[in-house]
Amino acid sequence: MLPISYSMGNVVARPGRSFVMIVVVALVVVACSLFLGLLSSLHRTVAMTGDPMNLVVLRKGSDNDGSSQITRLAYDSVRYLEGIATGPGGQRRVSPELVVQPFFWTKEGGRENVLVRGVEPAALDVHGDVKIVEGRMFRPRLNEILIGKALRGRYRGAEIGQRIEFGRNQWRVVGVFESDGSSFESEVWVDAQDLANDARRINPFSGVRLRAASEGDLQGLKARIDADPRFALEASRETDYYAKQAETAGSLEFLVVAIAILAGTGAGFGAANTMYASVQARTAEIGTLRALGFPRSAILLSFELESLLLSAGGFALGALLALGLAEVLRRVLGGVSFGARTFTTNLVTLSIAPRDLALSFALSLAIGLFGGLGPAWRAARLRPIEALRKA
């Protein structure tokens, strides 16, 4: 066996050539990480919304709360059910909610549907991850609103103390909330009755969100709500509900795979070129090694190792570049907007997750492995006498 330091020495010996391969792999890694990051951020934003102990209760057949309406009677039938968790003051953790999708006007003058959620103060007991990070809770009947963090700066007036025009009124922003990057952050929260008045809704609620006291209670509540013949309601676990909303078109994933394969193969060719040149330049050296008694396998392994080291270096550089570029894009673009199932805008913050980097790492190793295979094979098959003669 040749020591690893031999391969490492070769990497350093010809810095120009090594640099080219590292840069090529790095660029492929940046391209793939960015795309993977975009997909996973999109998925994370929507699918990571909700709490596994919460139930979403909607009209049977509605697949999102934008297309559901329930009566006050239906709400009453749900709110006093057994098995609903209670807060420290004994209040039941039940949140009746009205969802409306009015137009918001972006600073550039475009119109976008934004999800506005009419709630009661109890909403904060049910949606545990939603926290007001600036300002205060809205007061009812005053047209005051809370905005999700992601809306800030995107729409006209989306700042604390300013007024946003939507629906039939102007609304004063009194607070900003966060929810660990989930899609709630792309919403506006407002008093349910204020919103029902503005939208002239007869039924003041789209649905009910409630928190179960235990897993057993959740199953029991779901069974009872689904089976009640009077109101035709349907309950689903909140996390399942959002996972369903996140089912994006397969086309995007197809695109990323195609990019990875094409760019990876191209980079593999480039890597092979570098390694062939490396073998050629060291023909005499390889002959000497063989003459000294190193077996073919040792030569093969050492060149493979060199190629893998180079591609790993390329990954390291690419990962750094990708993380930096993602930060720049975040600053420049802010949230990347995507249409959701409800036809409302979801603002996705681009970030590259460890999993995306791991996949890019696998890709760069594959480039090194397959790019190095041909040259390493050629080096291993060199006949010692001929190789030495060339020197």
Next chain:
Amino acid sequence: MSYLGLVLANLRRNRLRSLLTGGAIALAVLLVCILLTMPAGLDALLSRLSNNTRISVVNKAGLVYSMPYAFARKIRALPGVEDAVGQVWFGGAFEDDGKVTFPNFAVEVDHIETVYPDYGISPQGLADFRRYRDGMIVGRETMKKYGWKLGDRVTLRSTVWPANLDLRIVAEIPNDRSPIAWINREYLDQALKAKGRSLGILGIVWVKVTDPKEVNSVMLRIQELTRNSEAETSTQTEKSFFSAFFGSLEGFVTILMVVTVLVSLCIVFIAGNTASMAVRERAGEIAVLKAIGFRRGSIFSMLIAETVMLSFTAGAAGVGLARLLTELLRNAAAGSPQLGPLGGFIVNQAVVVQGLLLSLAIGVVAGVVPAFGAARKPVAQTLREVF
């Protein structure tokens, strides 16, 4: 020996290297071409869905906010407007689980024909739609999905109005882009009146403009008409209306462009590496060429020509391959709705030109530094190094 012959011979000297470099360039150009089709493909998809003389009018507050019924009549009276049809979301569910599986609207039946002349609905069907209160026009996609035929009777249960309507299918929209269904507004109104309610509102008005050049002025006139009324309106062309349903894609397109630039850079490095290897190996030869009287300019052009020829040939292959691939994809997409959106991505002439220019540019950029270095190096020094 002609210059061309020399260049070709040099390219053939290390075939494997030329092949690998060419392969890398071809693949990358292929990728760039496919990425370049995306923005245009999305745009083409929208254009196919929409008509350039149709505009939408909705309440400025949002799609779920309604407008007074009289708006449609007032809009029809505006100059430049050929006709307009007011529509209301019926939200009818056909299946037992109450899911709305295709969009359905209650419309003013008399105005469908003039607003949607491009839909190709049969004259008989349109006449029947006007004649029978319970008539319904259904898009072919939905007809196929449920195996419905003309004359079939179906019941839709509204998810927004207290009304279940028995309907008869009188016509089909004979194109695959529309799963939509239209029912008679009067029929819904009667059903509601029987329950003590009435319709009285519009959700959206689709306006057909006489002249495509008039679109902007008509949009302004409509906004003017409704200013300071109880419902101000927002107007959009059909294309921008549909594009909103795809969500805004500006962020996605930006990242697409960033990736395209990265991949192009990647090829420059690969091709540049190859060029510099070639120059290094042939240092002695180049010195000899100079010694026997070749000018620097000729040496420089010859080396650049080598890189450019390689990258242009490979790039052209990549462009051709991209064209072939998208063509195959389009044929595949025609038969499968799942791949449907991918069918819109076509390597058109603009993309072909861009791809070829890119390969040319790559050749020049990658070749210039090594070629310049080789051409400038003093003969004596090189010869001394080599021999």
